[in-house]
Amino acid sequence: MPSTNSHPPSASVISSRLRINRLLMQLPLLSDLLLLSLWLGLWRVSALMEYAPHASVWFPPAGVSFAAFMLLGLRAAPSIALSCIVVTFWEANLYQSEATALQLLIVGSLFAIAHIVPYYAAASLLRLFVHSDEQKLPRLILAFMIIGPLASLSAAYCVQISLHIGGVITDDSSMLWLPLWIGDLIGIIVLTPLAIGLISRIYPASGVWLSEIGLRQTPGSAYAFMTKLLLALALSTFIMLVAARFNIRELAFAIFFIGIAQMWIVYTETPLRSALSIALLSALTAVLVKWLNLGDDALIYQFSMSVLAASTYFGLLIPVLASNNERLQALAHKDPLTKVLSxxxxxxxxxxxxxxxxxxxxxxxxxxxxxxxxxxxxxxxxxxxxxxxxxxxxxxxxxxxxxxxxxxxxxxxxxxxxxxxxxxxxxxxxxxxxxxxxxxxxxxxxxxxxxxxxxxxxxxxxxxxxxxxxxxxxxxxxxxxxxxxxxxxxxxxxxxxxx
Missing domain, CATH: 3.30.70.270 (Reverse transcriptase/Diguanylate cyclase domain)
Known part of the structure; x- marks a missing residue:
């Protein structure tokens, strides 16, 4: 567990948070607009990271959609549907498409359906795996690592079908679903936990079912965390620069050494900081793939990000399970009322x-x-x-x-x-x-x-x-x-x- 040398929020900070929460709860439309902005903002970030037309290492909005449906259910559907339609028009403008507004509206609507249905179904299924017992967190993470990839695969295939119906692609046997799947997969497993934290701030009354899963932990020194994070980012940058400089494909596999730095953060910092570090490392990887022209090795970097995220989540279980074991041992050894020996x-x-x-x-x-x-x-x-x-x-x-x-x-x-x-x-x-x-x-x-x-x-x-x-x-x-x-x-x- 990290040291507890941070200070609790001041009364003014807590008061400000309460006022913001009350405002968001009184103005649900404002929360919907914030979710829409978050989705569109992350889509634009991923578009800036494209190493080829319509091809990015990851698709962050997938993580936002999955997290939103986990927390809000169908309440999130209108904002996400509107985001999909807006993105369709935006992308058509970027690539100078000659499609009419009606055609783009149809394509955007089909895209919204293909995107929403699989992620809503998967998020609803994931909630069934969570119960109020000591195994809530292990069950949730294991189910997430199984359902998340299946959800992204379903979404990718449904998007390909929707694009074929909308006339964007003509070959219904195309393998377009494969890069779409990998991009969505990384967006889900990397960003879903962080997106849950952001969306729960936008919708203060959401996510009650996710409470008490054992992840709360007192943060340690911010300076120590920043030092570890900067070292991990520097190591990742160095590895990718070397791979680009010498143009030796085998050097790309050195990116897996980032796992050492990430596990250092996981075992010594809070779950929130661990989720933030994996998100920043993944974003840096996507940026460098484009800037250093490493698109030929994109699959290697995508795979490394997936492994890193999975290792992070399962790594989070170790302190939680250890804490649960200590608590169970105390219950077995101590009388619950008087705290003397059982x-x-x-x-x-x-x-x-x-x-x-x-x-x-x-x-x-x-x-x-x-x-x-x-x-x-x-x-x-x-x-x-x-x-x-x-x-x-x-x-x-x-x-x-x-x-x-x-x-x-x-x-x-x-x-x-x-x-x-x-x-x-x-x-x-x-x-x-x-x-x-x-x-x-x-x-x-x-x-x-x-x-x-x-x-x-x-x-x-x-x-x-x-x-x-x-x-x-x-x-x-x-x-x-x-x-x-x-x-x-x-x-x-x-x-x-x-x-």
Missing amino acids: RQHFFHLAQQEVQRANFYQQSVCIAVFDVDHFKAINDNYGHSAGDGALKFLTKEIGARLGPADLLGRFGGDEFMLLLPSNSLAQAQQKLAAIFQQVSQLELTQLELSLHCSVGVTEVTAEDTLSRAFERADCLLLTAKKQGRNQVVAANQLKITAEA
Whole structure:
């Protein structure tokens, strides 16, 4: 995880963001115009990167369309449809087409349908793979890496059919779909995450279903990120300059070394910065392919961008999965309410400690205790108050235990203690002192103190941990029968029985 030496937004910045969000929510037409501008702006950027007529390394608007349908559903269709029609007229003007306005309108409308239908269907399908569980993010990324390429393939083929119907191309068996597919594919897998961030700002109420997927992370130093990003951009530029200078096709494959720099960013920076870096690296690659006349090797660079993006997304899973594993481990080892050891983990650690004590011929004692009249607390003050009492009790007892002592929750208001290197007499004296101190404390909200009944016994070399626990549990019952609020040890049980 990156260091957390950045500062939170100031109150004025947060206030400005809230005002902008309210304005966008009150003026939906403004949001639609912003989405239209974003789509057209990225199309114009890709047009400037064409290394041959109608051929660019990538098609960024595809990522915007896919992201918009993921966040907005059909709400995004009018803006994207209008964008497709505007682009058709714009491109006809750039290439001095002799088609009439009606012909261009028909072609643009067919293009809009061919572009929208596959991406809307794919985005809708992708949402089905997301559920509220620990595997949300892995499932989402895996589904995205499968559905995204299939969506771009469908869109490319549908666009080719639409162009044939519109009379733009005459050969319906043309392989035009292949470069269209690759360009759309890279636009989707590279820009969709970043486009999601941009569109969610344009439509503040969108993308609720994408929340809580585990990608939030505190950003580190902006200077460190910029240093890594500039190094990656410089390395990419150097590799492509060398490939262009010596005109050796094999040198183009060196672009895959950019993956090292990108993974450095992925593993040390936030997901947003990782998405930004892959977008900038891809944009630089597309620009250099045109400026350095590397069009013959465009497929190599396109493939490298695809691999780099896929590696980035799967790389993002590592810190998230590690965090999930830590959280699951904590849930298995800790009681969710009191944060003391769970029953299973207590017995696991206690068994190890008993074996160690037997090996070194040391004493070890186990105690079982519960809260006197705990049911009355729940009945009179409510279960929330009862939970608070248990948390208070375990916190105060834990603060008075030694570093080797173990405290665990058996269930309800019953808890367990393991006291290594303590004889039975020492354990009884120690527990009596601890519970005497705790009973003198008062829960301020309830204005009452907590008293406990305790049973403690020594785990001998001939004992098993389970038998010792059962013996301590019986001693706990004896303490309750003898008036509660006391510590009863094994020798006292024997004396009581004989009496």
